[in-house]
Amino acid sequence: MTHGSQTALAAGEMVRYQGQFTPHMIRAHMKTTVTITDRRVVVNKPHMLFGLIPHGYLEAESPLRHISQLSVGHHTSGRRLVLGVVLGLCALSALWQAVADGDVRYLLAFLVLLVGTIVAVLSATTTGIFFRNTGGGVLVASSGRSELAEAQRARAEIGQLLFG
Structure with a gap:
């Protein structure tokens, strides 16, 4: 293809x-x-x-x-950066809950949100x-x-x- x-x-x-x-x-x-x-x-x-x-x-x-207009270069999406920051804050909250409660579910949520944060931030630039x-x-x-x-x-x- x-x-x-x-x-x-x-x-x-x-x-x-x-x-x-x-x-x-x-x-x-x-x-x-x-x-x-x-x-x-x-x-x-x-x-x-x-x-x-x-x-x-x-x-x-x-x-x-x-x-x-015709442009060439790099463009950073503010929307994706904000999504990355929000997901990062949610990941910190999940980590805080995992440490406070000792619950594995919060630790799993932290890992999923951390991956989402990384993907959102890395895909913000075109x-x-x-x-x-x-x-x-x-x-x-x-x-x-x-x-x-x-x-x-x-x-x-x-x-x-x-x-x-």
């Missing part, structure tokens, strides 16, 4: 740019594909159940005339290409941190197509 289904092109539509990025280095076979045609931007990214089980692809698109449209929506083509230079080269090429 190196890429998702090919983007269906309309009559007369031509592909101007297509590139693939690897959002997760551990799951290198799952690729995010960015396709720029003369009419639209299409981002085709893998959909994973529980972050592990491949379950198809999600295809999102936006017309070129509605793309208002690296990739971000296409903002005039309606306020954002198409994200995630890439790995090691692919940031390639994403910047793609951004330069896509920027020429969109705004040049």
